[in-house]
Amino acid sequence: MFNRAVAQKKILDGVSFDIKPGETLALVGESGCGKTVLVRTILGIEEKTSGTILYCGKDVDDMSGAEKRRMLRNTQLIFQDTAGALHPRMSIRESVEEPLILSGVKDAKKRENVIEDVFRQIGLDTSYLSRFPHQISGGQCQRVVIARCLVLNPQLIFADEPILALDVSLQAQIINILMDLQEYKGISIFLVAHDLAVVRQIANEIMIMYLGTIVESASSTELYANAKHPYTKVLLKAAPSITKGVKNKRFDLDLKPGDTPDASRLPAGCPFSTRCVYADGLCEKQKPKPVLVSEGHTVMCHKWDQLD
Ligand SMILES: Nc1ncnc2c1ncn2[C@@H]1O[C@H](COP(=O)(O)OP(=O)(O)OP(=O)(O)O)[C@@H](O)[C@H]1O
Ligand SMILES: [Mg+2]
Structure with missing residues (x-):
């Protein structure tokens, strides 16, 4: 840490x-x-x-x-x-x-x-x-x-x-x-x-950082095939050469309008909550803990298993 x-x-x-x-x-x-x-x-x-x-x-x-x-x-x-x-x-x-x-x-x-x-x-x-x-x-x-x-x-x-x-x-x-x-x-x-x-x-391994926090990490193959964090999905969408030909709604994800908050004014809950289209009351209040999705794949999101 x-x-x-x-x-x-x-x-x-x-x-x-x-x-x-x-x-x-x-x-x-x-x-x-x-x-x-x-x-x-x-x-x-x-x-x-x-x-x-x-x-x-x-x-x-x-x-x-x-x-x-x-x-x-x-x-x-x-x-x-x-x-x-x-x-x-x-x-x-x-x-x-x-x-x-x-x-x-x-x-x-x-x-x-x-x-x-x-x-x-x-x-x-x-x-x-x-x-x-x-x-x-x-x-x-x-x-x-x-x-x-x-x-x-x-x-x-x-x-x-x-x-x-x-x-x-x-x-x-x-x-x-x-x-x-x-x-x-x-x-x-x-x-x-x-x-x-x-x-x-x-x-071989990839870590996704948002506002000073690692929000998702996994092996490269796992991350590209099975991204869980909404921010990772946004990044994947922004890299069209990767998602080209992959017919998957998961990548049709956008950010809420607004700027990335400054590191000095972090949201109280999940750091991504002000930009996340899925964020609700819980996300705004409570910072999620890292969850092990599968061997070597960690995600920090309250809703990772409710999305897709
Ligand atoms: N020496 C410093 N003193 C105070 N704040 C700093 C200092 N260096 C960086 N910061 C702040 O820390 C945050 C992270 O900066 P950092 O340079 O690590 O960004 P980065 O992820 O490398 O961005 P980029 O992709 O543009 O290089 C920013 O908000 C920046 O303004
Ligand atoms: Mg830099």
Whole structure:
């Protein structure tokens, strides 16, 4: 569980999950729901006010400095904003080599081999190494950012909307790179997105977040076939490539008019109650508890078994 109070404002509440080795876990939710805050909290960039984060079974708050450094070396982050991720006056080579130097790889030949290896994996020619960020495209820049985190051979990558700013064909390329990393190197990936279509091919497990709460989580196959939460259904409807050809009234669901409430003015009951077409008095008063629908499938909704 991660809670965060910013000027009396709780951003995350009731968030609990595992990331397993070699698994891709996707976190999906609309803008402002708390996805980036969650990633930053797990990585210790933001301070949590309560809750526990375990790494390989150990509470990160109880870790020694050396243990923490080892964890951070094995964990890399790909940011939402890649434009600012590379130093404009450092060559691509310097940018990609820097983490290796900082982590104590003294042998220049060894560093060179690692970099060449990684560039092969992500499909970038080594001739780009001598260029500067303004001399490469946005998609190439994103691949360099990925290369920079791969040189340290991480076990776990947090990718916070790594493809948001890219056009569709480049999005597919980056997703393919991430899928290869998972498949051939067994890297675990925590992928943040605001669109279910994007995570479909890559995610094993999916969590749906609404206003700082995980409202539904399930394996990818289960979620697409058997979504229970009205908000998940809205997201599925918004991803037509998934529901195309699926004749099912379940997806004909809309939101009540009105804005998403701000995290600081959460509804008293279910966080989704002000937007949900099924919400009634109970939903407005009482926050639902997570219910186990089937093995590995959890939903937080008073009415999940009365809908369809
Ligand atoms: N440092 C901060 N101080 C105060 N409030 C913050 C801070 N960072 C984020 N927030 C607030 O927390 C909420 C969640 O923000 P967050 O950046 O996690 O959203 P997100 O789900 O990543 O959205 P997006 O898809 O647009 O990236 C928002 O209401 C935001 O305004
Ligand atoms: Mg974000």
